[in-house]
Amino acid sequence: MTSTLQSSKWLHCPVSKPQAKQRLFCFHYSGGGGSAFNRFGKDLPDSIEVVAIQLPGREGRLFEPPFRSLTPLLEAVTAEMLPHLTDKPFLFFGHSMGAIVSFELSRHLKSKHNLEPKHLFVSGFPGAHTYTVDNPYHQQSDPDLLNSLKEMGGTSNEILENEELMRLVLPTIRADFEVCETYQYAEGVKLDCPITAFGGWQDEMLSEQGMNAWQELTDGACEVLMFEGGHFFLFDEAAHQTIMKKIVACSA
Numbered sequence: 001m002t003s004t005l006q007s008s009k010w011l012h013c014p015v016s017k018p019q020a021k022q023r024l025f026c027f028h029y030s031g032g033g034g035s036a037f038n039r040f041g042k043d044l045p046d047s048i049e050v051v052a053i054q055l056p057g058r059e060g061r062l063f064e065p066p067f068r069s070l071t072p073l074l075e076a077v078t079a080e081m082l083p084h085l086t087d088k089p090f091l092f093f094g095h096s097m098g099a100i101v102s103f104e105l106s107r108h109l110k111s112k113h114n115l116e117p118k119h120l121f122v123s124g125f126p127g128a129h130t131y132t133v134d135n136p137y138h139q140q141s142d143p144d145l146l147n148s149l150k151e152m153g154g155t156s157n158e159i160l161e162n163e164e165l166m167r168l169v170l171p172t173i174r175a176d177f178e179v180c181e182t183y184q185y186a187e188g189v190k191l192d193c194p195i196t197a198f199g200g201w202q203d204e205m206l207s208e209q210g211m212n213a214w215q216e217l218t219d220g221a222c223e224v225l226m227f228e229g230g231h232f233f234l235f236d237e238a239a240h241q242t243i244m245k246k247i248v249a250c251s252a
Helices: 002-007 034-043 070-084 097-113 142-152 163-181 208-217 237-251
Strands: 022-027 048-053 090-095 120-123 195-200 222-227
Touching: 022 034, 022 097, 022 237, 034 048, 034 090, 034 237, 048 070, 048 237, 070 097, 090 097, 090 237, 097 120, 097 163, 120 237, 142 163, 195 208, 195 237, 208 222, 222 237
Parallel strands: 022 048, 022 090, 090 120, 120 195, 195 222
Antiparallel strands: none
């Protein structure tokens, strides 16, 4: 099973742990890639194998067209992941765009395949049914979108100022934002799995009310943990260590 996993261009396994008792599937943020979770694979114990979803349009899949809407993305990801969801328990972690992808994938799997993650970790995104967009990033001009990325953080100035590189990756970043900003929550299946929601106090996208709203989307337990920092708080060392501990505790 692990060899098949490692051969898939959709699944990035930073540290192979064939004897792991469970898998943590990680879903990256807009403009990100599977490598964002390399440290998760190194810092989590051998009992948890980290598998990051690698969507087209980035890193090793740079020249493949990215998705621009959620439904076909979910269908494609489901087809790739299904063989790896039945041999051992699994958990989901998603940050920003990855939060909405992992949440809706959880609902899709429960509805269509009677499968559900053992635990869902959502990060940097409010309760899906509360999400609204005032100024869509995907509709901004290239210069305005670059300025928005600078303000958001998470991308080094060295990368943002590399014109050749940004010409390659900006269409994917724009497409990722379109996936999120055209998303509309629809009533339907309710999850049973517990949810842990992480957020940054200085993230303008989030509010305490919006984060607490995740409880309304599951019949399981829900916990909200807030950290100092903006949208990419999870790359702060203290937040990272706390998140690792929480994942281990919730996987026990």
